[in-house]
Amino acid sequence: MRGHIILSHGSDSGPDATKVSALAAVAESLGWSTARPDYREDDARGHAGSIDPRLTRLAAAISASPTPPVLVGSSMGAFVSGLASLEAPVAGLFLLALPTRIPGYPRPFAVRPGVPSFLVHGYADDxxxxxxxxxxxxxxxxxxxxxxxxxxxxxxxxxxxAAFRRFLDMLA
Structure with a gap:
């Protein structure tokens, strides 16, 4: 095993969502283990209300990881992945469709300095x-x-x- 990856889905989504499922398959094909927490119960609290419960759930997944994990997140999953990196050691961050702030939530997006990170974002993200x-x-x-x-x-x-493969190769 090359390492462990925790993939966090976005709001109004689930652990079997297209992006996190596809990236989990890429990681597993390269010898990484993966986990995909289910945040759907947390998301019922609304965007701002879901963040702290998501962070608690993600912190538990990080603490169960055999090594500092790579965190992958889409949208709200990216937001909480960055914040989680401030509280626990992580090996990297792969962030998709990143919100830098969540209306009603007091903290802006942040990442631990020095953590290898990569952003994917769409020009037409509305x-x-x-x-x-x-x-x-x-x-x-x-x-x-x-x-x-x-x-x-x-x-x-x-x-x-392809970008995710290159990112994981760079970390390995």
Whole structure:
């Protein structure tokens, strides 16, 4: 086993969502173990209300990991992955469709300095503003893949899978 990866789905989604399922399959084909927490019960609390319960659930998954895990997150999953990196050691962050703030939640998005990170974001994302995500990435010297796609990133899955493979190879 090369390491462990925890994949966090977005709001109004689930652990079997297209992106996290596809990236889990990529990771497993490369010899990584994976886990996909189910945040659907937490998401019933609304966007701002789901963050702290999601963080608690993610912290439990991190503490159960045999080694510092790579965190992969889509949208709300990306937001909580970054915040979780502030509280526990992680090996890397692969962030998709990143919101840099959640209305009604007091903390902005942040990551632990020095954690290898990568951003994927769509030019036509109408949920998470592109300019804010790119400004965050720029301010943290975070490599990014910007694609002609919307928030769901469904049309870009082959490009995302290739970027994820390269990211994991860089960590290995």
């Amino acid at each position: 949920v998470c503003p592109l300019d804010e995500a790119v400004a965050f990435a720029r301010g943290h010297a975070m490599p990014a893949l910007l694609v002609q796609d919307d928030h769901r990133l469904g049309a870009s899955l082959p490009d995302i899978e």
